[in-house]
Amino acid sequence: MQTLSRxxxxxxxxxxxxxxxxxxxxxxxxxxxxxxxxxxxxPSMYVGLWSRLEGFERATLTRALERRxxxxxxxxxxxxxxxxRRDYWPFAVAVRETRRASWLRTARDAPDAAxxxxxxxxxxxxxxxxxxxxxDLEALVGPRLAIGVGLWVDLVRAPPSGTWERRRADSYxxxxxxxxxPDIDEGAAVExxxxxxxxxFGPAAPGDIASFTGLPIGTLRPVLDGLPLRRFRSEDGDELxxxxxxxxxxxxxxxxxxxxxxxxxxxxxHARRTGVLPEDLRPRVFSIRNPHxxxxxxxxxxxxxxxxxxxxxxxxxxxxxxxxxxxxxxRAEAERLAAFHA
Numbered sequence: 001m002q003t004l005s006r007x008x009x010x011x012x013x014x015x016x017x018x019x020x021x022x023x024x025x026x027x028x029x030x031x032x033x034x035x036x037x038x039x040x041x042x043p044s045m046y047v048g049l050w051s052r053l054e055g056f057e058r059a060t061l062t063r064a065l066e067r068r069x070x071x072x073x074x075x076x077x078x079x080x081x082x083x084x085r086r087d088y089w090p091f092a093v094a095v096r097e098t099r100r101a102s103w104l105r106t107a108r109d110a111p112d113a114a115x116x117x118x119x120x121x122x123x124x125x126x127x128x129x130x131x132x133x134x135x136d137l138e139a140l141v142g143p144r145l146a147i148g149v150g151l152w153v154d155l156v157r158a159p160p161s162g163t164w165e166r167r168r169a170d171s172y173x174x175x176x177x178x179x180x181x182p183d184i185d186e187g188a189a190v191e192x193x194x195x196x197x198x199x200x201f202g203p204a205a206p207g208d209i210a211s212f213t214g215l216p217i218g219t220l221r222p223v224l225d226g227l228p229l230r231r232f233r234s235e236d237g238d239e240l241x242x243x244x245x246x247x248x249x250x251x252x253x254x255x256x257x258x259x260x261x262x263x264x265x266x267x268x269x270h271a272r273r274t275g276v277l278p279e280d281l282r283p284r285v286f287s288i289r290n291p292h293x294x295x296x297x298x299x300x301x302x303x304x305x306x307x308x309x310x311x312x313x314x315x316x317x318x319x320x321x322x323x324x325x326x327x328x329x330x331r332a333e334a335e336r337l338a339a340f341h342a
Contacts, residue, residue, distance in 0.1 A: 006234075006235060008248065009274045038263045045082045047295070077212075089175075090188070091196075094186065095213060100113065107147070116149065131172060156174075194213075197209050203246075204242070206224060212265070230243070255300050259334070297330060304326075309341050316331070
């Protein structure tokens with residue numbers, strides 16, 4: 001069994017996340033390739049796509065949301081994600097039962113499943129073909145149930161909310177109205193989600209897949225056992241699995257500087273094996289004192305500092321000494337990002 005170095009895994013992740021070379025692929029297909037993009041803060045979607053797609057413009061995503069070729073919804077890990085229209089239902093169906101069970105188990109004074117289903121039905125009847133603002137949703141079902149009712153009735157965020165122009169994702173529509181009825185069962189949906197994960201983040205350990213999807217290993221195991229997979233080992237001796245013919249660039253492949261938004265999934269715990277976020281820097285990005293994460297930049301495939309948009313420019317906060325050539329490349333990229341922000 002071939003052993004993959006951390007550097008090899010790093011380059012595989014960057015390639016699959018379109019961070020080694022910007023892609024010209026259409027937006028919905030790009031989202032499918034990277035397994036969706038986290039979207040708790042609307043501008044993060046735009047910056048994440050700007051770093052991944054050649055010539056990306058903000059209007060491209062806003063139009064795609066309006067045309068429903070891409071959609072925002074609460075999906076993996078009960079987190080808002082931007083996904084393609086084709087991926088929404090498989091992702092939603094795959095994680096539905098696990099998300100409900102988790103909420104019933106952990107929510108304080110949560111009603112039982114039957115009560116939540118009844119609340120969801122009332123919301124479904126109220127929404128119909130319309131959209132509903134968050135404050136009206138809370139007035140209808142109460143602030144406490146508003147947190148969990150979306151686990152029993154699938155809701156999407158309806159533009160213009162959740163866009164660069166209006167950043168709060170606080171307007172809801174029924175997913176069935178927005179996208180049509182789902183036509184996939186849970187088993188096929190879980191397999192679809194696993195394939196998307198490995199295509200965007202592999203090679204990976206089964207625990208990494210569980211961490212990203214929020215699904216228990218027991219749910220994933222039958223799917224993994226039924227897939228034709230390549231198998232590798234990490235330098236630490238962990239078994240890694242991958243899709244056949246998925247890209248594995250040479251470890252020496254150059255990695256250009258890239259700017260990542262808050263909560264970019266390449267930095268989350270499931271991707272630790274790749275070393276994109278050095279462990280000594282993890283507390284500077286994710287911590288209780290910093291729940292909103294930090295916008296970061298990559299040098300040679302690793303986080304080397306933070307960035308922010310101030311006035312009309314992008315300012316850099318390096319956490320590592322930068323070689324002169326890397327600093328020049330970063331500043332040129334920062335100027336392009338500032339123009340995108342403007």
